[in-house]
Amino acid sequence: MDVLRTPDERFEGLADWPYAPRYTPVFGADGTAMRIHHVDEGPKDRRPxxxxxxxxxxxxxxxxxxxDLVKRGHRVIAPDLVGFGRSDKPALRTxxxxxxxxxxxxxxxxxxxxTDIVLFCQDWGGLIGxxxxxxxPxxxxxxxxxxxxxxxxxGKSEGFEAWLNFSQNAPELPIGFILNGGAARDLSDAERAAYDAPFPDERFKEGARRFPVLVPITPEHASVAENKAAWQVLERFNKPFITAFSDADPITRGGEAVFQARVPGARNVAHTTLKGSHFIQEDSPGEIAALLDGLVASLPQRELAE
Incomplete structure (x- = not known):
């Protein structure tokens, strides 16, 4: 497996991004070594x-x-999936x-x-998370x-169908443009540039090109059986499970209903609807941070290892 690595200088001076990079080695199916990037901010003895x-x-x-969460005293960890951000990028779409x-x-x-993790996941962060x-569990x-x-x-929504067609047929995949189009507000030029930063050219975007066709929207797709098995576990998950979908996402609109109906942990918690489009983190970051802060406060106190 050939692996691309985005040069570090592409991440210098990004707007609102002062965080030190951290790397963890992982290995491809053929034994190829890669690294996954993440940030880890806040007190290390707090619940992640x-x-x-x-x-x-x-x-x-x-x-x-x-x-926002670090200001509130939390430990926050945010990884980049393989093929994205500062994580390594296998060169072949396959x-x-x-x-x-x-x-x-x-x-x-x-x-x-x-351990003792509080997870917030969106888009493929949910499919994987x-x-x-x-x-x-x-x-x-x-x-x-x-x-x-x-x-x-x-099956799939009309919004996803449009995204699937665009992602596979556009001669160039304009990452910053896509992020701007998926937010309710207009991103600044600096913010768009930060989303473009991990991808010096089209060779680095094979992971981004591949993701849409991997979503198991037909019975013939790979991972249908594995996701069904995962649902069997989620249908026994009785810890707090909150839906916080946005009010204007054309791709996942209504998707909260299945979680609220099938996950036991979703039955006795307060769900919320956030204002914004698909990339809700750009539209309602303060509301997300407040939701997570309140959720952590509601959990039993963390027992620290000796």
């Missing part, structure tokens, strides 16, 4: 709040949420599979010894899902 991004963004999406992404992030989670919850204290799903081959 794990923020998982989706497509085609990176941890920069959470910059305002991170800053190097990316749904199960490969899950395996990489499972390895990352275990290597970083994360919820698989982590299903694999390690004992490691998670609570979950918040936003503008995401765990599909099992049952």
């Amino acid at each position: 709040i794990l923020l998982m991004h989706g497509e085609p963004s990176w941890a920069y999406l959470y910059r305002h949420v991170i800053a 190097d990316y599979t749904y199960e490969g992404h899950v395996t990489w992030m499972k390895d990352w989670l275990v290597r970083n010894e994360l 919820l698989r982590l919850v299903a694999a390690f 004992e490691r998670f204290a609570a979950v918040v899902v936003s503008n995401t799903g765990l599909p099992v081959g049952a």
